[in-house]
Every structure is written in C-alpha cells, then in structure tokens.
Amino acid sequence: KAGVTQTPRYLIKTRGQQVTLSCSxxxxxxSVSWYQQxxxxxxxxxxxxxxxxxxxxxxxxxxxxxxxxxxxxxxMNVSTLELGDSAxxxxxxxxxxxxxxxxxxxFGPGTRLTxx
Amino acid sequence: xxxxxxxxxxxxVPEGAIVSLNCTYSNSAFQYFMWxxxxxxxxxxxxxxxxxxxxxxxxxxxxxxxxxxxYISLFIRDSxxxxxxxxxxxxxxxxxxxxxxxxxxxxxxxx
Numbered sequence: 772k773a774g775v776t777q778t779p780r781y782l783i784k785t786r787g788q789q790v791t792l793s794c795s796x797x798x799x800x801x802s803v804s805w806y807q808q809x810x811x812x813x814x815x816x817x818x819x820x821x822x823x824x825x826x827x828x829x830x831x832x833x834x835x836x837x838x839x840x841x842x843x844x845x846x847m848n849v850s851t852l853e854l855g856d857s858a859x860x861x862x863x864x865x866x867x868x869x870x871x872x873x874x875x876x877x878f879g880p881g882t883r884l885t886x887x
Numbered sequence: 888x889x890x891x892x893x894x895x896x897x898x899x900v901p902e903g904a905i906v907s908l909n910c911t912y913s914n915s916a917f918q919y920f921m922w923x924x925x926x927x928x929x930x931x932x933x934x935x936x937x938x939x940x941x942x943x944x945x946x947x948x949x950x951x952x953x954x955x956x957x958y959i960s961l962f963i964r965d966s967x968x969x970x971x972x973x974x975x976x977x978x979x980x981x982x983x984x985x986x987x988x989x990x991x992x993x994x995x996x997x998x
Contacts, residue, residue, distance in 0.1 A: 878930030
C-alpha cells in the first residue's frame with residue numbers, strides 16, 4: 772500500500788510570495804493533519820481536516836490555511852511568505868479523526884520550503 | 888519554557904553501544920508517550936508507544952516513563968548504523984488529540 776505522498780518535495784520562494792503544498796493520504800485514510808518542523812521549535816501542529824472540514828487548528832497566523840477535497844487529498848497554502856516560514860512541512864494521515872493522543876498517524880516525507 | 892524538552896545532540900556512539908535518549912516535560916496531565924524515528928529526508932514513523940508509567944520493550948528498544956520525575960527515556964541495545972536517525976519524543980494528555988513533540992535528538996551510530 773502506498774504511503775503518504777507530498778508534492779513538491781523542495782520549494783524555494785521569496786518573501787511576500789505565496790505557496791501551495793499538496794498531500795495525498797494513504798488510500799482509505801480520511802483524516803489529514805499538517806505540521807511545521809523547524810530545528811528550534813520541533814514539530815508544531817498546523818491543522819487537521821476530515822471530510823473536507825477543518826477539525827482542529829494550531830496556533831499559527833491566518834496566513835496559513837488549508838483545505839481538503841472529496842478524495843481526501845489536502846492542500847496547504849501560505850500567503851505573504853516570511854523568512855521564518857522556512858521549514859519542513861509534514862502531512863500525516865489517519866483512518867479516522869484523531870480523538871486521542873494514542874491514535875496513530877502516518878507521516879509523509881515532507882516538503883522542504885526555503886524562503887529567501 | 889517549552890512543555891517538552893529534548894537534547895538536540897548529536898549523539899555519536901560506536902556500533903553495539905547502548906543508547907539512552909531522554910525527554911523531560913512539565914505538564915503532569917500527559918498520559919500517552921511516544922517515540923518517533925525520523926530518517927534523513929523522511930517523515931517521522933512511530934517507534935514506541937506507552938501509556939502512563941512503566942516500561943515497554945520491543946526487540947532492541949525499551950521505552951521507560953517516570954511520571955513522578957516527568958521524564959521519559961528510550962533505550963536502544965546493540966545499536967546499529969541503521970539506527971542513525973533523529974528520535975522525537977511526543978506526548979499527549981488523556982482527553983485530547985493534541986500531540987506535543989520534542990525537538991528531536993540526532994543519533995549517529997558509527998561502524
């Protein structure tokens with residue numbers, strides 16, 4: 772069974788631009804979560820989508836947004852990019868929405884975003 | 888102060904060594920404790936999961952939770968070069984799906 776796929780794998784943008792990242796979950800998985808990973812802060816939760824609806828949102832500014840399509844694929848958008856947005860953006864999928872810390876999620880390889 | 892603290896390393900050990908990786912935390916409500924392994928250019932994968940206090944063993948890996956000290960550990964016996972990766976701890980309270988991750992410890996096992 773194919774794992775979580777993310778495109779593109781690497782991206783270079785300049786300040787002020789916007790970017791869209793894509794995530795395809797494992798087949799049959801309907802919940803998709805997005806994380807930002809940086810050396811200083813580690814993994815930080817951005818948001819989770821299930822059935823095209825945002826279930827949870829982390830503590831990030833409104834420049835970060837996402838959506839989920841009927842086939843469970845998800846996109847994440849960052850507008851007006853800042854230097855501090857440079858990070859690895861990870862997508863994770865699970866069969867159903869995570870309701871507990873013990874629910875397992877499967878991560879994709881991430882998209883490395885560099886903002887110049 | 889961060890809710891979860893983890894030494895970033897790198898930790899460099901010879902093949903066959905016993906490795907100890909640790910995290911401390913401040914939130915006494917945390918009940919679920921996880922260790923993830925992340926290879927270079929890959930996403931994290933769940934390695935070990937424990938609930939509340941105690942030990943859990945899986946092959947060469949042992950996860951230990953000491954809730955009284957708010958301290959968790961991952962031990963790797965007979966370490967192999969293939970264990971070279973970043974290890975992330977993560978934890979969550981009982982009634983929430985919110986996972987708090989440590990920043991990760993980079994481990995290098997040399998032959």
